[in-house]
Amino acid sequence: MQRGNKIDIQDLNLYYGNMQALKGISMSFPANAITALIGPSGCGKSTFLRCLNRMNDVIPGVRITGRVLLDGKDIYAPDSDVIELRKRVGMVFQRPAAFPLSIYENVACAARVHGVRDRATLDELVEKSLMGVGLWDEVRDKLHKSALGLSLGQQQQLCIARVVATGPEVILLDEPCSALDPASTLRIEDLIRRLEERYTIIIVTHNMQQAARASDYTAFMLNGELIEYGRTGDVFTSPRDPRTESYVTGRLG
Numbered sequence: 001m002q003r004g005n006k007i008d009i010q011d012l013n014l015y016y017g018n019m020q021a022l023k024g025i026s027m028s029f030p031a032n033a034i035t036a037l038i039g040p041s042g043c044g045k046s047t048f049l050r051c052l053n054r055m056n057d058v059i060p061g062v063r064i065t066g067r068v069l070l071d072g073k074d075i076y077a078p079d080s081d082v083i084e085l086r087k088r089v090g091m092v093f094q095r096p097a098a099f100p101l102s103i104y105e106n107v108a109c110a111a112r113v114h115g116v117r118d119r120a121t122l123d124e125l126v127e128k129s130l131m132g133v134g135l136w137d138e139v140r141d142k143l144h145k146s147a148l149g150l151s152l153g154q155q156q157q158l159c160i161a162r163v164v165a166t167g168p169e170v171i172l173l174d175e176p177c178s179a180l181d182p183a184s185t186l187r188i189e190d191l192i193r194r195l196e197e198r199y200t201i202i203i204v205t206h207n208m209q210q211a212a213r214a215s216d217y218t219a220f221m222l223n224g225e226l227i228e229y230g231r232t233g234d235v236f237t238s239p240r241d242p243r244t245e246s247y248v249t250g251r252l253g
């Protein structure tokens with residue numbers, strides 16, 4: 001279900017002080033597709049992901065040049081609304097960051113931040129979001145119990161529900177399964193597949209099998225550069241660049 005490009009990146013450079021972490025990256029993320037970002041540790045995957053909802057803005061000494069267009073509008077333009085941007089482009093982190101609150105509140109608090117106050121609306125949103133991530137049946141009877149009592153896999157589903165509750169268009173996931181066991185990992189991958197229909201998904205992973213299984217497109221990064229980008233099947237089976245081949249066959253990083 002392709003509908004053109006959701007995000008266009010034009011010559012993106014990022015510097016942490018004097019250190020250039022992203023080097024002239026240009027690429028587009030197709031709408032309603034899953035794109036995996038792969039590459040060895042330290043190559044700039046998380047940095048790149050954080051550029052897409054301006055999470056690097058809060059890091060002192062960061063300088064960014066180039067353009068990041070969301071639906072054709074530069075998110076770094078002076079009139080860009082960062083709060084609105086982070087609502088449209090939600091993020092899920094590596095370790096499930098469930099809050100020490102009830103399951104209900106973990107989802108509801110995100111919606112409250114974005115202005116939803118009415119109890120019935122919140123109830124409905126919590127149910128819908130938990131259903132959306134396939135967690136509803138497991139938690140419907142313990143909504144007001146602590147989220148920290150859930151398994152790590154369930155907590156990561158909950159974190160995704162929390163993002164879903166804010167009504168995003170793009171969901172960024174930074175190694176969302178790295179703290180999970182294989183069964184929970186597969187569950188999250190299934191979930192991401194189901195979300196693809198409604199959202200544009202960008203997932204960082206250092207797990208090659210996961211990238212090969214769970215994405216439509218794959219971008220391979222090395223030392224802050226984009227080395228290769230294409231359909232996942234092509235990147236894995238007939239890479240154009242020898243460095244991509246070394247990496248995907250496990251000889252690098």
Ligand SMILES: Nc1ncnc2c1ncn2[C@@H]1O[C@H](COP(=O)(O)OP(=O)(O)O)[C@@H](O)[C@H]1O
Pocket residue numbers: 016021039040041042043044045046047048059
């Ligand atoms: N907040 C920061 N300040 C300074 N350097 C950073 C910061 N975050 C990351 N880096 C550096 O930027 C490079 C890319 O890091 P990162 O984006 O975390 O890579 P990856 O996610 O691919 O492991 C690394 O050299 C890392 O040390």
Ligand SMILES: [Mg+2]
Pocket residue numbers: 045046047
């Ligand atoms: Mg990282």
